[in-house]
Amino acid sequence: MISLFFAQIQGLDPLEGSxxxxxxxxxxxxxxxxxxxAALKMVxxxxxxxxxxxxxxxxxxxxxxxxxxxxxxxxxxxxxxxIGAIIVLFLFGIMLTKGSFGAEEGEFRERxxxxxxxxVLIVTVTSGAFIDSFRNTELSREMxxxxxxxxxxxxxxxxxxxxxxxVLLLAALIGSVVIxxxxx
Amino acid sequence: MLLxxxxxxxxxxxxxxxxGVLTRRNGVMVLMSIELILNSVNINLVxxxxxxxxxxxxVFALFVIAVAAAEVGVGLAMVLLLYRNRxxxxxxxxxxxxx
Numbered sequence: 001m002i003s004l005f006f007a008q009i010q011g012l013d014p015l016e017g018s019x020x021x022x023x024x025x026x027x028x029x030x031x032x033x034x035x036x037x038a039a040l041k042m043v044x045x046x047x048x049x050x051x052x053x054x055x056x057x058x059x060x061x062x063x064x065x066x067x068x069x070x071x072x073x074x075x076x077x078x079x080x081x082x083i084g085a086i087i088v089l090f091l092f093g094i095m096l097t098k099g100s101f102g103a104e105e106g107e108f109r110e111r112x113x114x115x116x117x118x119x120v121l122i123v124t125v126t127s128g129a130f131i132d133s134f135r136n137t138e139l140s141r142e143m144x145x146x147x148x149x150x151x152x153x154x155x156x157x158x159x160x161x162x163x164x165x166x167v168l169l170l171a172a173l174i175g176s177v178v179i180x181x182x183x184x
Numbered sequence: 185m186l187l188x189x190x191x192x193x194x195x196x197x198x199x200x201x202x203x204g205v206l207t208r209r210n211g212v213m214v215l216m217s218i219e220l221i222l223n224s225v226n227i228n229l230v231x232x233x234x235x236x237x238x239x240x241x242x243v244f245a246l247f248v249i250a251v252a253a254a255e256v257g258v259g260l261a262m263v264l265l266l267y268r269n270r271x272x273x274x275x276x277x278x279x280x281x282x283x
Contacts, residue, residue, distance in 0.1 A: 024185050032193045039197055039220060043204035048213060055216050058197070062223050065190065069234040071242050074226070074249075081249050086219065086256050093212050093260040097267045115206035119199035126195040130188050137187045139234050145242060153243050165250045172254035176261035182268075 028068060035061035052090050059083050070144035190231035197224035211263040211273040215256060222252045 035058050042054035059082045066075035154162050197220060204217030226245045233241025267273050 021185070028185060028189060036196055039200040042220070043200055043208065043217060048210060051213060051216060055219065058220060059223060062227055065227050066230055069190065069230050071230045071233065074230055074242050074245050077246060077249055081253055086253060089256055089260060090212065090216060093263060096264055097212065097273050112207045115203045118206060119203040122199040122202060123195055127192045130191040130195065134187045134191070137235065139185045139187055145239050149239050150242060153239050157240070158243050161247060165247055169250060169254050172257050176257040179258065180261035180264045
């Protein structure tokens with residue numbers, strides 16, 4: 001079965017330039033559709049564990065977008081940090097605070113119409129500005145960025161922000177332990 | 185691929201995240217919506233990095249991921265403290281600093 005599959009792939013001709021573009025657009029449309037639907041389900045579902053799982057779909061879709069944009073290192077970091085660590089943290093948070101929120105208690109505030117208005121305004125204003133500024137601008141990256149380039153950049157031009165981030169992570173680590181521990 | 189398709193996707197995700205922050209009452213859900221917002225910003229940064237063929241946008245996206253991890257850690261610690269003191273995490277009930 002699998003060997004048949006590989007034989008099929010090896011029999012295919014490599015894609016031409018325009019075919020690559022079409023394939024990229026098809027994958028973009030698929031991933032974008034899945035991401036938007038999952039995000040909508042995430043903010044509207046009553047079950048918070050399901051919301052965390054929908055968030056996984058959105059984050060995985062974002063990793064796919066990064067790969068489409070030729071940023072492989074960011075995509076891998078996204079999967080490692082977000083899906084590997086942050087989602088687990090969220091699931092622990094949901095577990096430790098479980099039972100505090102009944103589903104029938106009414107998750108939603110009354111201000112939901114106002115929130116819809118704000119969201120629609122954000123989309124229309126920003127999309128209008130984007131369409132006005134970058135009407136038909138094509139992305140013209142020839143080669144994907146390599147991890148070595150990113151490493152060079154971090155340790156030369158961005159060395160001070162990098163050190164600041166490491167101090168911030170240390171501060172957040174100590175701060176969350178101090179906030180969450182039981183005794184004084 | 186057009187630059188705009190990525191930018192508009194990230195605008196839509198950002199708006200959905202803002203909607204979540206404004207409507208949900210559960211503290212953990214609000215934190216998850218903030219993650220959605222930060223993630224849409226990351227898509228924007230990487231799209232512009234690809235557009236300008238400059239790598240600094242991607243480096244900045246990495247920094248955003250690190251800050252998001254720190255933010256979730258502190259935020260969930262605060263939600264846990266809230267749960268321990270009040271036995272629920274309903275954000276509509278937190279009004280002790282209301283004037």
